[in-house]
Amino acid sequence: MLKFLKQVSDYTKETVQAAKYIGQGLAVTFDHMQRRPVTVQYPYEKLIPSERFRGRIHFEFDKCISCEVCVRVCPINLPVVDWEFNPETKKKKLNHYSIDFGVCIFCGNCVEYCPTNCLSMTEEYELAAYDRHELNYDSVALGRLPYKVTEDPMVTPLREFAYLPKGVIEPHGLPGGAKRSGSRPEDIVETEK
Numbered sequence: 001m002l003k004f005l006k007q008v009s010d011y012t013k014e015t016v017q018a019a020k021y022i023g024q025g026l027a028v029t030f031d032h033m034q035r036r037p038v039t040v041q042y043p044y045e046k047l048i049p050s051e052r053f054r055g056r057i058h059f060e061f062d063k064c065i066s067c068e069v070c071v072r073v074c075p076i077n078l079p080v081v082d083w084e085f086n087p088e089t090k091k092k093k094l095n096h097y098s099i100d101f102g103v104c105i106f107c108g109n110c111v112e113y114c115p116t117n118c119l120s121m122t123e124e125y126e127l128a129a130y131d132r133h134e135l136n137y138d139s140v141a142l143g144r145l146p147y148k149v150t151e152d153p154m155v156t157p158l159r160e161f162a163y164l165p166k167g168v169i170e171p172h173g174l175p176g177g178a179k180r181s182g183s184r185p186e187d188i189v190e191t192e193k
Ligand code: SF4
Pocket: 063, 064, 065, 066, 067, 068, 069, 070, 071, 081, 113, 114, 115, 116, 117, 118, 119
């Protein structure tokens, strides 16, 4: 009898739990049903990438010490570090550095582990090319800084949804001084000091 009662109790608990999850899912669905679709008129309008966006990698040739840490931590050993030993200075001399963005998965490992911080991830995401070999960026191409969406006179920048003021879901026609939801990283650092 006790066993039967325990089974009924467990079954009831699981049913309530399942109903709760279904309710949570439907709440999200109903919330979206009230929203209007937002169309970003790309390429005339572009969303401003978020602060930690992992776009095309930027490389600073002069800071690289040819240690090859970036190659070892890359899941596909992608960066090509071409160096030679200089017997006079007894140091490695970097000749060439390249990353093929047709293969890179933008995981950011190389950026995270580079000891001299000569790698960084930019907000550039427009990497389309007619020939996939053009995606193999050499040190010159990697050293180019991206064009910021907010500084491009041909583009209307729109705030990414995460940064819209609380309760706002339409990035068009926002007043200039509209405060974003949440804090900027520098504000968080300031308050934690
Ligand atoms: S980890 Fe950094 S310093 Fe070392 S080879 Fe790679 S880019 Fe150069």
